[in-house]
Amino acid sequence: MDILVCVKRVPMVGGKVVLTADGQEVDTRMSGFTVSPHEECAVEEAVQITERSGGSVTVLTLGPPEAAGQLRDMLALGAHRGVLLQTDGREWGPVATAAAIATAVGELGAAAFPLVMVGNEAADTGGYQVGIRVAHALGRPCMTGIKRLEVAGDGVRAWREYGGGQEEFEVALPAVVGVKEGINLPRYPSLPGRLRAKRAEITVLKPAWQADGLRKVALRVPAGSGQGARVLGHGTEAVPELIRVFGEIGVLA
Amino acid sequence: MSGPGAVLCLLERDADGAADGSLRALVLARSVAGALGGGVTAVVFGPSLAGPDADGAVVAGVAVGGAAELCVVSAEGLSGYAPLAWARALEQLVVARQAAAVVAAATDRGNEVMAHLGALTGLPVAANCVAAAATGEDSWQLLRQRWAGSLLEEAILEAPCALLTVAADAAVADGAPADVVVADAVMADAALADGTPADAAALGSTPPRAGPGVAAAPGLLVTTFTPALDAADLSVLATESAGQGGGMSLATARVVIGGGRGVGGPEGFAALEELAGLLGGVVGVSRVVTSQGWRPHRQQVGQTGTKISPELYLACGISGAIQHMAGCQSARHIVAVNTDPDAPIMSRADYAVIGDLNEVIPALVAAIKEAAGSG
Numbered sequence: 001m002d003i004l005v006c007v008k009r010v011p012m013v014g015g016k017v018v019l020t021a022d023g024q025e026v027d028t029r030m031s032g033f034t035v036s037p038h039e040e041c042a043v044e045e046a047v048q049i050t051e052r053s054g055g056s057v058t059v060l061t062l063g064p065p066e067a068a069g070q071l072r073d074m075l076a077l078g079a080h081r082g083v084l085l086q087t088d089g090r091e092w093g094p095v096a097t098a099a100a101i102a103t104a105v106g107e108l109g110a111a112a113f114p115l116v117m118v119g120n121e122a123a124d125t126g127g128y129q130v131g132i133r134v135a136h137a138l139g140r141p142c143m144t145g146i147k148r149l150e151v152a153g154d155g156v157r158a159w160r161e162y163g164g165g166q167e168e169f170e171v172a173l174p175a176v177v178g179v180k181e182g183i184n185l186p187r188y189p190s191l192p193g194r195l196r197a198k199r200a201e202i203t204v205l206k207p208a209w210q211a212d213g214l215r216k217v218a219l220r221v222p223a224g225s226g227q228g229a230r231v232l233g234h235g236t237e238a239v240p241e242l243i244r245v246f247g248e249i250g251v252l253a
Numbered sequence: 254m255s256g257p258g259a260v261l262c263l264l265e266r267d268a269d270g271a272a273d274g275s276l277r278a279l280v281l282a283r284s285v286a287g288a289l290g291g292g293v294t295a296v297v298f299g300p301s302l303a304g305p306d307a308d309g310a311v312v313a314g315v316a317v318g319g320a321a322e323l324c325v326v327s328a329e330g331l332s333g334y335a336p337l338a339w340a341r342a343l344e345q346l347v348v349a350r351q352a353a354a355v356v357a358a359a360t361d362r363g364n365e366v367m368a369h370l371g372a373l374t375g376l377p378v379a380a381n382c383v384a385a386a387a388t389g390e391d392s393w394q395l396l397r398q399r400w401a402g403s404l405l406e407e408a409i410l411e412a413p414c415a416l417l418t419v420a421a422d423a424a425v426a427d428g429a430p431a432d433v434v435v436a437d438a439v440m441a442d443a444a445l446a447d448g449t450p451a452d453a454a455a456l457g458s459t460p461p462r463a464g465p466g467v468a469a470a471p472g473l474l475v476t477t478f479t480p481a482l483d484a485a486d487l488s489v490l491a492t493e494s495a496g497q498g499g500g501m502s503l504a505t506a507r508v509v510i511g512g513g514r515g516v517g518g519p520e521g522f523a524a525l526e527e528l529a530g531l532l533g534g535v536v537g538v539s540r541v542v543t544s545q546g547w548r549p550h551r552q553q554v555g556q557t558g559t560k561i562s563p564e565l566y567l568a569c570g571i572s573g574a575i576q577h578m579a580g581c582q583s584a585r586h587i588v589a590v591n592t593d594p595d596a597p598i599m600s601r602a603d604y605a606v607i608g609d610l611n612e613v614i615p616a617l618v619a620a621i622k623e624a625a626g627s628g
Binding site: 163164235 | 373492564574624
């Protein structure tokens with residue numbers, strides 16, 4: 001089966017988020033970019049499916065020309081083809097993003113991809129909707145939050161966590177599936193994979209930017225306690241203080 | 254309930270009645286409706302509620318939350334959770350009630366149903382809001398979370414009907430809970446924190462909680478609604494299987510002992526497990542631990558794992574990346590054990606021990622055991 005996986009290039013952030021001076025973006029000068037975690041798992045899942053039962057994995061992203069780097073990272077994991085919906089670097093809202101993806105899927109041949117996979121939500125904007133909007137545009141059923149997936153014949157069974165247990169879904173293909181981290185453990189790219197990815201040709205399409213009904217005004221870092229931790233001591237000599245604090249909090253039996 | 258300013262609020266149920274997240278969404282819904290001069294219709298999906306006690310708890314929770322109407326939706330074939338069918342029902346209710354906004358909790362279900370509703374109607378959806386205020390015709394000012402709450406986005410939403418989901422752990426510093434309203438004598442243990450700053454409806458930290466066994470609430474209109482659905486609306490229909498049973502849940506544990514890269518390998522978790530056992534808690538881990546394969550993903554705390562809200566989070570050998578802190582920002586007390594006094598977690602923790610967890614934790618275990626033995 002030929003599978004399309006949509007991924008997003010997001011800033012790589014660590015212990016602290018730093019914003020640009022105008023408060024519009026995360027400052028990435030010192031950090032760089034990566035693929036949103038749920039989506040990396042979607043790529044891994046798709047690669048595993050094709051390793052078991054044949055087919056190919058096409059990975060698609062919408063972003064600036066540099067987002068080709070994230071496509072190559074995913075090609076190095078085993079995806080076969082890359083498609084870049086190239087933008088001028090402006091942020092795209094979820095409605096416009098989904099419309100561009102659906103249009104691109106049509107151009108690439110919608111029937112060519114019985115299974116379209118996305119991450120459950122983007123790590124940065126957390127909009128929780130692009131996959132579902134793509135599914136509506138393509139007239140397909142959609143399941144999200146998926147942490148286990150079985151493709152059998154012309155159908156898909158999928159499970160997600162709910163209330164300490166699981167709930168199960170089953171739909172016929174074609175379908176759209178949004179997965180969550182934990183569905184698998186993405187592999188590290190192999191050296192041959194990296195070399196293949198470096199040489200792979202990436203299809204570039206250029207959709208036109210559209211305004212979205214939801215508009216970012218500015219970003220800000222929430223005010224934290226900011227006082228910093230009170231140091232109880234160093235090494236094992238801090239143990240009596242730790243026990244005293246646990247007692248105060250009320251967690252000692 | 255209907256007419257200008259009406260607001261729909263999707264209400265999810267759990268074993269105790271209305272889910273906490275939904276009651277929190279109801280707080281925002283009520284504030285928005287209040288500002289617009291309308292009322293809130295809480296929407297709950299059948300087939301039937303979980304039992305008389307749970308039914309009563311839902312009704313009571315909705316009443317305490319300040320809704321004017323509880324609308325129970327059921328339809329043939331709607332035997333369980335069906336995201337598109339739920340959205341279709343809400344779409345029809347938006348028209349029937351001339352709703353100005355639809356609000357849901359930012360849960361798996363809430364976000365999913367609202368995205369379907371957005372796709373059905375062509376309207377934008379703002380997920381993970383912490384505050385919302387109407388600023389004019391079809392125009393809204395929002396504050397919403399990015400990076401699972403590590404960043405806040407001020408946004409403008411332009412839509413004839415605002416579709417919003419409300420962040421589960423919306424700790425809004427700029428709108429301290431003002432008054433505590435207990436709506437009814439029967440709600441002795443229910444408290445509604447209603448944080449309402451001047452320019453926006455923001456959330457307090459305590460959602461209203463209804464006690465079980467309350468059969469009815471005065472002033473609440475209970476209605477039923479049967480949406481028109483077709484087969485495609487039910488193509489994704491959940492069949493629920495039983496919970497895993499046994500064991501304590503990471504999400505609800507009172508004590509979480511966290512382990513990160515500093516644990517050094519899979520064998521290092523034995524001491525953390527022992528400590529968790531002594532304190533009646535569970536072990537949680539950072540993303541690096543699961544990506545190394547040291548522990549299973551279900552133990553991961555963070556943006557792409559589980560969000561926790563324990564009394565004590567003891568974070569051992571965890572540097573404190575924002576994606577991890579997003580999962581433990583609701584912990585009441587954070588204690589860090591780390592060799593690096595400059596690790597980012599030091600600015601977020603309440604207490605810290607500077608040292609090697611592989612020495613500190615075994616010593617702590619021994620001391621707690623000794624105290625228990627002598628006591």
